[in-house]
Every structure is written in C-alpha cells, then in structure tokens.
Amino acid sequence: MTLKSFIEIDPDSDFSIQNLPYGVFSTKANPSPRIGSRIGDFVVDLAVLDDEKIFDKQYGFFNEPTLNKFMSARRGVWKETRKALTNLLSSDSSPLKNARVELSRNDALQSRVFIPVEEIQMHLPVAIGDYTDFYASREHATNVGIMFRGKENALMPNWLHLPIGYHGRASSVILSGEDIIRPRGQVLLPNESSPQFLASRSLDFELEMAFFIGTGNHLGQPISIENAHEHIFGMVLLNDWSARDIQAWEYQPLGPFLSKNFATSISPWVVTMDALEPFRVAGPRQDPAPLPYLQIVSDYGYDIRLEVTLQSNSMNEPHVISRSNMKYLYWNIAQQLTHHTVTGCNMRTGDMCGTGTISGPTEDSYGSMLELTWRGEKPITLPNGEMRKFLQDGDTVTLKGYCQGDGYRVGFGEVSGKILESRK
Amino acid sequence: MTLKSFIEIDPDSDFSIQNLPYGVFSTKANPSPRIGSRIGDFVVDLAVLDDEKIFDKQYGFFNEPTLNKFMSARRGVWKETRKALTNLLSSDSSPLKNARVELSRNDALQSRVFIPVEEIQMHLPVAIGDYTDFYASREHATNVGIMFRGKENALMPNWLHLPIGYHGRASSVILSGEDIIRPRGQVLLPNESSPQFLASRSLDFELEMAFFIGTGNHLGQPISIENAHEHIFGMVLLNDWSARDIQAWEYQPLGPFLSKNFATSISPWVVTMDALEPFRVAGPRQDPAPLPYLQIVSDYGYDIRLEVTLQSNSMNEPHVISRSNMKYLYWNIAQQLTHHTVTGCNMRTGDMCGTGTISGPTEDSYGSMLELTWRGEKPITLPNGEMRKFLQDGDTVTLKGYCQGDGYRVGFGEVSGKILESRK
Numbered sequence: 001m002t003l004k005s006f007i008e009i010d011p012d013s014d015f016s017i018q019n020l021p022y023g024v025f026s027t028k029a030n031p032s033p034r035i036g037s038r039i040g041d042f043v044v045d046l047a048v049l050d051d052e053k054i055f056d057k058q059y060g061f062f063n064e065p066t067l068n069k070f071m072s073a074r075r076g077v078w079k080e081t082r083k084a085l086t087n088l089l090s091s092d093s094s095p096l097k098n099a100r101v102e103l104s105r106n107d108a109l110q111s112r113v114f115i116p117v118e119e120i121q122m123h124l125p126v127a128i129g130d131y132t133d134f135y136a137s138r139e140h141a142t143n144v145g146i147m148f149r150g151k152e153n154a155l156m157p158n159w160l161h162l163p164i165g166y167h168g169r170a171s172s173v174i175l176s177g178e179d180i181i182r183p184r185g186q187v188l189l190p191n192e193s194s195p196q197f198l199a200s201r202s203l204d205f206e207l208e209m210a211f212f213i214g215t216g217n218h219l220g221q222p223i224s225i226e227n228a229h230e231h232i233f234g235m236v237l238l239n240d241w242s243a244r245d246i247q248a249w250e251y252q253p254l255g256p257f258l259s260k261n262f263a264t265s266i267s268p269w270v271v272t273m274d275a276l277e278p279f280r281v282a283g284p285r286q287d288p289a290p291l292p293y294l295q296i297v298s299d300y301g302y303d304i305r306l307e308v309t310l311q312s313n314s315m316n317e318p319h320v321i322s323r324s325n326m327k328y329l330y331w332n333i334a335q336q337l338t339h340h341t342v343t344g345c346n347m348r349t350g351d352m353c354g355t356g357t358i359s360g361p362t363e364d365s366y367g368s369m370l371e372l373t374w375r376g377e378k379p380i381t382l383p384n385g386e387m388r389k390f391l392q393d394g395d396t397v398t399l400k401g402y403c404q405g406d407g408y409r410v411g412f413g414e415v416s417g418k419i420l421e422s423r424k
Numbered sequence: 425m426t427l428k429s430f431i432e433i434d435p436d437s438d439f440s441i442q443n444l445p446y447g448v449f450s451t452k453a454n455p456s457p458r459i460g461s462r463i464g465d466f467v468v469d470l471a472v473l474d475d476e477k478i479f480d481k482q483y484g485f486f487n488e489p490t491l492n493k494f495m496s497a498r499r500g501v502w503k504e505t506r507k508a509l510t511n512l513l514s515s516d517s518s519p520l521k522n523a524r525v526e527l528s529r530n531d532a533l534q535s536r537v538f539i540p541v542e543e544i545q546m547h548l549p550v551a552i553g554d555y556t557d558f559y560a561s562r563e564h565a566t567n568v569g570i571m572f573r574g575k576e577n578a579l580m581p582n583w584l585h586l587p588i589g590y591h592g593r594a595s596s597v598i599l600s601g602e603d604i605i606r607p608r609g610q611v612l613l614p615n616e617s618s619p620q621f622l623a624s625r626s627l628d629f630e631l632e633m634a635f636f637i638g639t640g641n642h643l644g645q646p647i648s649i650e651n652a653h654e655h656i657f658g659m660v661l662l663n664d665w666s667a668r669d670i671q672a673w674e675y676q677p678l679g680p681f682l683s684k685n686f687a688t689s690i691s692p693w694v695v696t697m698d699a700l701e702p703f704r705v706a707g708p709r710q711d712p713a714p715l716p717y718l719q720i721v722s723d724y725g726y727d728i729r730l731e732v733t734l735q736s737n738s739m740n741e742p743h744v745i746s747r748s749n750m751k752y753l754y755w756n757i758a759q760q761l762t763h764h765t766v767t768g769c770n771m772r773t774g775d776m777c778g779t780g781t782i783s784g785p786t787e788d789s790y791g792s793m794l795e796l797t798w799r800g801e802k803p804i805t806l807p808n809g810e811m812r813k814f815l816q817d818g819d820t821v822t823l824k825g826y827c828q829g830d831g832y833r834v835g836f837g838e839v840s841g842k843i844l845e846s847r848k
C-alpha cells in the first residue's frame with residue numbers, strides 16, 4: 001500500500017511524502033535562512049519542528065544556513081530524521097506512532113510549520129568546498145568526440161577504463177533562478193590565426209545531475225566502492241553552462257576553465273539517496289570490465305526522467321528540446337566517488353560532484369545544444385518559428401527531473417536560468 | 425639607509441624586518457591557532473599585540489585560526505598593519521614614534537610577544553575556497569610540449585595568447601612538513617593496451633609559487649588588470665606533487681585530475697605583496713602582444729630566487745637539484761588574476777592561484793624531475809651515487825625562495841615533503 005500524507009498532494013507533484021528533500025529557505029517574516037523539507041505545495045520548517053521538540057529528540061542541525069552540519073552527521077542520522085519526518089507527515093500518524101504530537105490535528109503548530117511555497121525564498125542549500133565535474137555519459141563523450149576528432153577516435157583510449165573527471169569552480173555555483181550574463185572572452189574565429197575578445201557566440205547548457213558528499217574521508221584513505229553509499233547524501237539537478245567558442249580555444253592541454261566557471265546552476269532541493277533508493281536500476285553493461293576497485297555488484301543506475309525546455313523572450317511557454325534519463329550514465333556515482341579518492345584525495349562534507357552531461361541514445365535525448373544541433377549544423381526550430389544553434393539573449397533554459405512511482409513522484413523540481421546580454 | 429630591527433637578524437635570514445610575513449601558529453602553552461608574524465628566529469604573536477592594545481587601534485582579526493578575516497579587510501588595512509608592525513619592531517622605535525609602548529624596552533611584554541620558532545607549531549595559514557593552477561612558464565610548457573608532442577608542436581597555439589590555467593583541488597592542500605603517501609592509480613604501461621592499478625612509478629614535484637586572493641569580486645564583474653594588485657594579498661611557495669604515469673593516462677581530454685589532487689604542499693608564511701614590492705622587475709617580453717585586457721604597463725615580474733633540494737633516506741644533507749627564479753614566468757600574476765575573472769568568475773577571500781611550474785632557461789633551472797631528467801632519459805646522480813629518474817620512497821623534496829636586498833632578505837622559508845611508501 002502506498003504511503004500517504006494527511007496533506008493533499010497532486011500525483012504529478014515532484015514532492016510526494018516519498019520524497020521529502022532538504023533545502024534552505026527564508027520568509028519575509030523570518031529572513032534568517034534555515035532548513036526545510038518540501039511536501040506538495042508546502043515547505044516544512046524543520047527548524048520549528050526541532051526547536052519545538054516535535055521529534056523524539058532534538059537534532060540541533062536544522063536551524064542552520066546550510067545543510068552541511070546535518071550532512072556531516074553520518075548516514076544513520078540521515079535515515080533516522082527521514083523516518084521521523086515520514087512518521088510525522090503520514091496520514092496514519094497517530095499519538096501511538098508519535099508520542100509527542102499529532103501534527104495533522106494541531107492547527108496552531110501547522111500554520112508555523114507548513115509555509116506555502118509562494119511565501120518562501122530559497123537559498124543555496126550547501127556550502128560547497130570543492131566541485132568536481134565528471135564526463136560519465138558514453139553517448140555525450142562519443143558525440144563530442146565525433147564532432148571534434150572524427151568517428152574513429154571519438155572515445156579517448158582511457159574513457160572506457162575510468163570515469164573521466166576534472167575539477168570545477170565552487171565559487172560560481174549559483175541557485176536556480178539567477179540570471180546568466182553572457183560571458184566575454186578569447187575566441188579564435190574560423191580562418192583566423194589570432195584570437196579576439198568577444199561575447200561568446202555559442203553559449204550552451206549541459207543537462208547534468210550532481211551528488212553531495214555527506215561525510216568525507218581522510219587524505220590518503222580512499223573510499224572503497226562498497227562504502228561509497230555511506231558518503232553520498234543526496235542529489236540535485238545541475239546546469240553546467242558552457243561557452244563553446246571560449247572552450248574550444250582554451251581547453252588544450254589542461255581542460256575547460258573560463259568557458260565553464262562563469263556560472264553553474266543547481267536546483268534548490270537536495271533529494272536524498274534514501275528517497276531515490278526504489279528507483280535504482282542496472283546501468284549500461286560495462287565492457288571492458290573495470291579494474292577491481294571500480295567493480296560493483298549491485299545496480300547503481302537511477303531511473304530519473306530528465307527534461308530540458310527552452311523559452312525565448314517572445315514565447316509564451318517553454319518548449320521541450322530534450323528528454324533524457326539518468327539511467328543512461330555509463331559510470332555510476334559510486335564509481336565516480338571511489339575513483340575520485342583512489343589516489344588519496346580527501347572529500348569533505350558539502351563537496352559536489354557533477355555527473356557530466358547526460359545524453360541518451362537518440363537525437364532527441366541529447367543533453368546540450370552542441371549535440372542537439374550537431375555543432376550548429378542542424379538548428380532547432382522553436383514553435384514560434386525562431387531558430388537556435390546556441391542560446392540567445394533572453395532565452396530561459398530549464399532542467400527538470402523526477403522518478404515515477406506508483407501513483408506518486410520523487411522529483412527534483414527544476415533548475416532554471418535566463419541568458420542576459422553581455423556586459424560592454 | 426636600510427631599516428633595522430632591535431632584534432638581531434642574520435643577513436641570510438629569510439625573515440628580516442623588511443619581510444614581516446603572516447602565518448598561523450600555536451604553542452604548547454596556548455594550543456589555539458592564531459596569527460603571527462615572523463622576524464629572525466622569532467614568531468611575533470599578533471593576537472597578544474592586538475589584545476593588549478599595543479597598536480594605535482584594535483584590529484580584531486589576529487586572534488583567528490586563519491588569515492581570511494584579515495585578508496578580507498582590503499589593501500589599505502594590509503598596508504596600515506604592516507606599517508604599525510614595522511614601527512613597533514624597528515630599532516629606532518621610540519615613544520615619540522609609537523605612543524603606546526616601546527616594545528624593545530618592555531621585557532615582560534616581549535616574552536609574551538616573541539616566541540622562539542622552536543616552540544611553535546605552524547598551521548595552514550588560509551582557509552582556501554577554490555584553488556586554481558596556472559601553466560605560466562614558457563620554458564616549462566615548451567619542455568613538456570617537446571617531450572609529449574615534439575619540437576614543432578611544443579607550444580599549443582593558444583599558449584602565447586592567454587595564461588593557461590585549470591581548477592585544482594582545495595581540500596588536499598597541505599602544509600609543509602606533512603608526508604606524501606605515494607599514490608596508487610590507473611597506469612598504462614608501455615606496449616600495453618589496458619591499464620593496471622599500480623603505485624605510481626613516476627612521482628614528481630613541481631616548483632611553483634602561489635598567490636592568495638585578499639578581497640574578491642562579484643560574479644559577472646571581472647577584475648581589470650589595473651586593479652589586480654588591489655586583490656592580491658601575498659604569496660607562498662607551492663609544490664604541486666604530480667604522478668606522471670597516472671597523469672599521462674587520465675589527462676585527455678579534460679586535464680590532470682587524480683595525478684595532482686592527492687596532495688599539494690605550501691609553505692606556512694604568507695609574504696605580502698608590499699614586502700615583495702622592491703623586487704619587482706620586468707618580465708619576459710610578450711610577443712605577440714596580449715589582447716588589451718591583458719596588457720599592463722608596469723613591471724610585474726618578481727626577482728625571487730628559487731631552489732629545489734632532494735635528500736634521500738641515506739643522505740646526510742639535502743642536495744640542490746635546481747635553481748630557478750620567479751622572474752622567468754611569462755604570464756605574470758596580475759595577468760593570471762585578470763584572465764581568471766574575464767568571463768565573470770568570482771574570486772573569494774582565501775582563494776589560491778598557483779603559477780605553474782617555474783622552469784628557467786637552462787637545464788639546471790628546470791622545475792620538475794620530468795624536465796630535469798628529461799622524462800627519465802638523463803637520470804640525476806646524487807652525491808652519494810644514488811640515481812633518480814623520479815622520486816623514490818624516503819626522498820624529501822624542499823623548495824626555498826627569497827629576494828635578495830642590500831644586506832637583508834625577504835624570503836619564504838621552505839615547503840618540504842617526504843615521500844612515504846604507498847598503502848597496500
């Protein structure tokens with residue numbers, strides 16, 4: 001029997017009682033950022049619940065401006081708080097099941113705990129120490145490889161042996177809803193021998209997800225693949241904005257730099273790995289077999305349906321330009337984390353790892369304009385007749401994602417950003 | 425006339441009164457980390473000076489476990505504190521020049537303020553948000569280019585147009601003196617088609633310097649080259665430990681990752697840009713001329729003499745294996761910082777930027793084993809007859825650096841690390 005809440009939730013809502021993500025919010029009445037969960041169209045003020053001693057014990061990490069203290073509290077505590085919150089919000093909540101309060105019958109408390117989403121302001125959920133971005137979709141790596149190196153050399157020789165990753169920029173990770181100023185930088189135009197300083201002409205999005213480190217490891221002590229799940233707290237949607245012309249000129253030999261670090265947007269609600277657990281599926285078969293340190297017995301793919309929409313300034317509603325799925329990822333997040341630490345690198349609470357662009361096998365499932373328009377060769381036609389090779393000023397790109405349960409969803413909401421004209 | 429302190433300082437000491445670097449230290453008597461300066465063989469407890477109101481005003485940022493609060497206080501304040509400290513420590517310090525106290529004649533206070541270096545423990549001076557590593561030495565980039573791509577294609581087409589850089593890992597930045605565990609990771613051995621999981625066989629150092637961001641910039645608002653100096657607080661020595669075999673296999677197409685992030689060592693004393701000011705020199709001529717946003721009128725090279733020593737377990741003293749100089753850097757630190765922000769990337773207080781390996785023009789001035797032994801083709805012979813292609817377990821690598829003034833030095837001390845056997 002499917003668990004239900006005493007709060008009415010649309011079956012298409014991302015925020016069922018099976019989800020219960022965590023985020024940081026504030027209100028006009030109380031502008032100090034604190035931790036909440038989300039159910040249906042309400043934010044649940046966990047700081048109030050904790051301060052009022054509604055849980056069986058006081059946790060002391062919800063009246064905080066980031067999730068970091070909570071995330072550092074180890075997996076057993078994450079499970080315990082999730083269980084307590086589920087009990088509190090479920091429709092068969094009763095004094096027997098919850099000795100302290102029957103929230104569904106306490107109107108005064110309800111009005112302080114449940115805040116309509118229209119009344120809240122979200123904040124960056126996590127203080128991110130280091131941000132790493134992987135390149136774990138075989139389809140994406142193959143597409144990009146074909147475009148830049150030809151079909152024969154599409155995948156580099158190392159790609160099937162390890163999850164390629166590189167360090168990103170943590171300071172410029174921003175929250176969904178913040179605008180993106182078109183970057184200006186060095187670009188080498190076709191048939192030129194010297195670069196020019198220009199506003200990027202090939203601004204792109206990248207459809208990604210990201211996971212957050214809950215508890216870290218010590219320098220020199222790698223995380224084994226069997227223990228990876230102990231360290232991963234939850235996930236968000238991530239848009240790795242990319243300036244392709246700046247990237248093409250700068251990236252050799254040390255990788256992308258300024259073409260990526262002007263902004264990386266994430267969704268505000270961190271969906272826990274426990275909420276995603278029912279949606280684990282087998283990932284793609286890995287051939288050649290990875291080295292033993294990357295071998296994992298259990299299924300570690302996630303069936304998360306992903307969607308990208310684009311809305312220009314003159315459009316009335318967003319238009320879907322891609323549908324993909326997290327399950328297509330070749331290298332799973334346990335492999336990513338284990339590989340990241342294998343030479344001894346230490347992860348800290350709040351570190352974020354992006355999956356890399358998640359492209360599917362078909363042309364309508366690609367995770368970037370670069371791939372969808374095949375480097376501009378096949379422009380996208382929008383419903384109002386506008387054409388797009390890359391993103392134009394005024395375009396809003398929105399990524400969404402959810403897992404479909406039986407009559408409910410576990411979703412991520414969205415990460416959205418609008419392109420503004422470059423500075424003069 | 426050269427400024428002198430009432431404290432006796434060896435003319436070969438890195439820590440003259442012209443230097444006055446900042447660091448974080450603790451003592452057995454007071455184990456709480458706090459900010460100090462260094463003069464000769466003494467650490468100056470700035471927290472005591474501030475708490476006792478010895479300066480003309482109380483700063484309130486010295487009794488802190490990192491320099492960040494101080495660094496965020498803007499350049500005017502950095503200059504003011506340096507001047508106050510110089511006045512206090514100079515030999516012509518008098519009640520006229522310093523109304524509150526004549527430190528040189530106050531024995532009771534002196535014993536609390538001046539702590540012999542043997543009695544102190546140094547700590548990481550800065551909470552580093554993001555760490556970026558540049559690749560700004562033409563000699564280094566050329567040497568590596570020749571080895572990996574041949575003489576014709578040694579420098580990538582972009583190299584002379586922009587300071588190549590990439591994001592590094594902040595979590596694994598460690599202090600001088602901490603041991604380095606030889607990393608294990610994926611390596612493709614010669615004539616093999618599949619990688620193996622091995623302890624690195626080509627562990628290397630990289631002779632670098634690094635600068636710290638004092639005050640940052642907002643996302644989307646680049647720092648102009650004219651204003652770069654307002655944002656740079658000071659410098660340290662940096663050893664960018666590198667596992668060359670792991671690097672060779674992993675680095676395409678997104679750059680070095682696990683081959684670098686197992687450890688990056690820095691020296692404990694942050695030498696301010698004000699102390700380095702007298703040692704500014706012209707850098708190499710830049711041809712082709714950089715784009716206007718990277719053009720700078722003033723000399724922005726620094727005459728900092730650099731030295732690398734190696735000592736194996738069976739040697740009684742360190743042996744100099746390279747001598748280089750910061751002035752050889754092709755892209756100066758103002759250009760590095762400006763370029764870093766040109767697409768809009770925000771820098772935050774405490775961010776660290778490495779210069780990249782600083783190799784000089786001659787074979788005995790190269791900044792890595794890779795170059796000194798030309799990828800192992802010309803092993804180094806140590807005084808006791810031992811040979812080295814790359815670093816062996818038990819080897820200690822030490823980087824030193826100083827500016828030579830007229831009868832005094834402004835130096836960095838050292839950054840040192842010993843290689844330990846890999847974990848099984």
